[in-house]
Amino acid sequence: MGCMEATSPARGGARGRNPRGQGERLRDEILGATLRLLDELADDQALSMRAVAREVGIAATSVYIHFADRDALVLAALERCHRDLRAAIDRAEAAEEGPVGKLRARVLLSGTWAHAHPGLYKVMHESTLNRRASMPFKRELADRTTRAVRRCMDAGLAPPDDPAAISFDLRAAVHGAVSMRLNLPDQPWPPLEQQVDRFLVKLAGVRLPAG
Structure with a gap:
């Protein structure tokens, strides 16, 4: 299931109680609703447990059965979103040929996803939640990008260097490009x-195929 896909009923629709043993399904619906609202609000502190409950069509107490507080709910939703994004990036990478094409697919999808989901991007990377709570799951994407850079170097398609440093530079450049677009949308980007492509050439030193 993708970050923004959902299994919940239409907004505001009433729903009956989940049959016994389907608590995990309800939890998944709550997470899906949370992600939709976060993408709209672009602010985790503007989210309320009651709003999530309304989105799913349940009582607020049902949300608290699964999540102790708002931060716990938001962190669980972001972890699910990050897991789905990681899988999508892996699929995009697998569809390409060669280490450079795979690295490009990985970096590009990270950027286009963030641009397509600005609210989630802001909560995941720019919110105060980052200072209040640990998000170790974000490390996985960073490590996979580092491995992709290393494969380019090992194949002689990028100059020898510290792959972790190059990976960090690439991710910082893409995050900066996305953040500037979101915060200054009227600029001629x-x-x-x-x-x-310029980041890959200038920062990683790879040669991209013509066309």
């Missing part, structure tokens, strides 16, 4: 794909 070039296509994100063009910027990502």
Whole structure:
């Protein structure tokens, strides 16, 4: 299931009680509703447990059965979203040929996803939640990008260097490009794909195929 897909009923619709043994399904619906609202609000502190309950069509007490407080709910939702994003990036990478194509697919999808889901991006990377709580699950994407950079170096397609440092530079550049687009939308931005290609050439030293 993708970050923004959901199994919950229509907004505000009443729902009956889940049959016994389907608590995990309700938990998944709560997480899906939380992600939709976070993408709209772009602010985890503007989210309320009651709003999530209304979105799913349940009593607020049912949300508290699964999550102790708002931070616990938001962190669980972001972890699920990050897991789904990681899987999507892995699929995009697998569809490409060669280490450079795979690295490009990985970096580009990270950027285009963030641009398509600005609210979730802001909560995941720019909110005060980052200072209040640990998000170790974000490390997984970073490590996979580092491995992709290393494969380019091992194949002689990028200059020898510290792959972790290059990975960090690439991620910082893409995050910066996305954040500036979201916060300064009226600027004449070039296509994100063009910027990502320049980052790969200038920061990782790879040679992209013509065309």
